[in-house]
Amino acid sequence: MPTPPTILIFDSGLGGLTVLREIVRARPDAHYVYVADDAFFPYGHHTEDEIIARVVPLVGELIEAHAPDLVVIACNTASTLVMSHLRDAYRLPFVGTVPAIKPACISSRTRRVSVLGTRGTVKREYTRKLISDFAQGCEVTLVGSGELASLAEAALSGQRVRDEDIAAELAPCFVGDGANDPARTDTVVLACTHYPLLLERLTRLAPWPVDWIDPAPAIARRVADLLGPAGSESDEAGAEMIFTSKRPHALTDALTPFFGGRVPA
Numbered sequence: 001m002p003t004p005p006t007i008l009i010f011d012s013g014l015g016g017l018t019v020l021r022e023i024v025r026a027r028p029d030a031h032y033v034y035v036a037d038d039a040f041f042p043y044g045h046h047t048e049d050e051i052i053a054r055v056v057p058l059v060g061e062l063i064e065a066h067a068p069d070l071v072v073i074a075c076n077t078a079s080t081l082v083m084s085h086l087r088d089a090y091r092l093p094f095v096g097t098v099p100a101i102k103p104a105c106i107s108s109r110t111r112r113v114s115v116l117g118t119r120g121t122v123k124r125e126y127t128r129k130l131i132s133d134f135a136q137g138c139e140v141t142l143v144g145s146g147e148l149a150s151l152a153e154a155a156l157s158g159q160r161v162r163d164e165d166i167a168a169e170l171a172p173c174f175v176g177d178g179a180n181d182p183a184r185t186d187t188v189v190l191a192c193t194h195y196p197l198l199l200e201r202l203t204r205l206a207p208w209p210v211d212w213i214d215p216a217p218a219i220a221r222r223v224a225d226l227l228g229p230a231g232s233e234s235d236e237a238g239a240e241m242i243f244t245s246k247r248p249h250a251l252t253d254a255l256t257p258f259f260g261g262r263v264p265a
């Protein structure tokens with residue numbers, strides 16, 4: 001039987017699990033190494049130079065240690081900065097996660113789209129360029145959230161997170177004169193991989209229904225294309241979870257579904 005490919009998935013914390021979940025569905029045969037750089041979380045609160053100086057050498061060390069066939073940077077805050085640096089430094093395929101502005105603007109009917117990301121992601125030149133290249137006449141509102149990634153981490157870890165705190169981060173995405181305005185926002189781009197962890201609550205707390213755009217399925221398709229045809233699901237294809245803080249964690253039950261039922265070592 002051919003050796004299963006190793007896929008390394010990197011995020012500042014637990015948000016990349018929403019990308020991992022889709023990749024595991026597309027490639028159940030692969031071996032997964034999920035790395036949460038929780039020692040440096042949240043990336044949204046760091047400067048661009050700090051993130052580049054942190055991520056590029058750290059990913060190099062992880063490649064050295066785990067010899068992956070492909071690396072996914074499952075973090076918009078990092079991907080909008082580091083992809084070209086990583087590709088220059090290391091010879092293997094990288095897949096990034098950047099705001100899904102193009103598909104959102106194609107599908108919006110009211111032509112009003114919001115991009116909900118970290119403060120870092122919405123400030124990036126990269127994000128501004130996606131808007132100027134792909135907005136196609138849509139009005140795009142950039143909403144930088146200071147807290148939503150941390151609230152998502154807290155919720156996944158079983159802590160109580162108040163609806164009011166989530167609703168406050170969400171409110172600026174909803175532009176228009178209430179539910180009867182035909183030109184109100186109808187599409188919100190989830191431009192941080194943490195936010196789909198809260199999707200049910202975002203949907204419930206939204207002032208009116210919108211389409212939420214999560215790029216994870218498209219990222220999974222890209223990974224599957226780059227790796228080529230899948231082998232059959234293999235017993236050897238395990239999963240590892242690494243926290244850079246080396247803090248002990250008791251999240252196994254919450255994490256297992258993201259790994260397709262595997263218990264990460």
Ligand code: DGL
Pocket residue numbers: 011012013015016041042043044045074075076077078118121149191192193194
């Ligand atoms: N999950 C990360 C993203 O997609 C960001 C969270 C953070 O601020 O660290 O942008």
